[in-house]
Amino acid sequence: MVLHVEIKEAGYSLESPVLKDIKFSIHPGELVGIIGPNGAGKSTTIKSIIGIINHVKGDIDISNYAYIPERPILYERLTVWEHIDFLLSTLDVDEKQFNAKAEELLKLFNLPQVAHQYPDSFSKGMQQKVMLVLAFLKQPDLYIIDEPFMGLDPKAIKRLLQLIGAEKVKGAGILMSTHVLDTAEKICDRFVLISDGKLITQGTFEEIRESSGLDQGSLLDCFDILTERDPHVW
Template sequence: MEMPERDDIVLDVSIAEAGYEEGDVRIADISFEVRRGQLLGLIGPNGAGKSTTIKTLLGLLKHAKAKVAIGGSGGGSYAYVPEQPVFYEELTLWEHLDLSAAAYGLDYGSFKEAAERLLRQFGMEHVRDDLPAGFSKGMKQKMMLMLGFLVQPDVYIVDEPFIGLDPRATKDFLRLLETERRRGAGVLMSTHVLDTAENICDSFVLVSAGRVAASGTLENIRAAAGLPEASLFDCFDALA
């Protein structure tokens, strides 16, 4: 079996241990890689350590022993879409997009083209000048996705993206993911929506009680569960 080139790895994570307070280890021995064009699903029950894993690789936890490299040489770029929408109450949707573009260093022409395309794709043109505090949960989630897709990074880190999305928005999001994967971006996505994950993810990391219970393709997960014909949901139920 031919091993992948290191340049194909856009996210390399090795977490020895991590927690929110010193001596309070929530996750340990979690390692995985995301390659160009790959969609890796981070799955597990509530409280298993998925959010802690993402916070650790983003460098948000003080008490962590971990090595994380983005891009083949560790100098790549990423975009993060959080589970809970984060916004400034005094800024409109368009101003949020503009602020994010400035943070990413986008020139105005590139920003304007990308922002208007995303507004059309997610059906948010009519609220571009509105304050997000008045948005529905689904609209706030769309806003977070648009902020993440303004740029074209090496890897997307997406935390529970389907919460609050209607079927049309879900389809638009999946279409964007597919476009970015064809470009060569990798995706790490945590999700509870296992039927969708089974259909779109290349491979999985199943976390349970702060450890990796199984990882690999669906066939690998089935083998670990001892269920050769099972769905991802049934394997999840057996392993988590």
């Protein structure tokens, strides 16, 4: 298991918890999609998992991970390659192999021409590609990806999905928050559906269909049904 989450309560203050009773796990080689309406608590769940929410009651067991936030976080005074060098300095890996992998990833996302430029002037999509390069260079046991498709062009999305597939084969787990349900339906092994800060249901696509009562429904159809129901019935 690369991630086990049992959040009894979590939030930005003790008096007003945002999350209650969130429990799920991710196994090696498994892609789990965390889905829910805007404001449901998906990002708060992710922030609780990686330890940047102060008020969390419960237990979280997490492996070595790479985090790709919805909004890229990069150093203004470091070029793209200097970000790569900085990451290298934190890892116990072969420098030659690491740099070769970095060049391969930069080429994959069409970034070699900006490798020695500062990313603060890049578009959001280009900054997101830099974040992806850094994450996949780290080669962690677990990837935590928040809205990965925002700002990416179709080719970059295809490359990202190829990388995710390759990492799954190697045994990495992936937790991915997304609103792009048609893509999630095709690539996720299981889903965690959160609404109003609570776990509504979780399981495979077929189990989500069963929970919603829509035997042939799309993930979007099931999502609509499950998030409209009274949360107290769960």
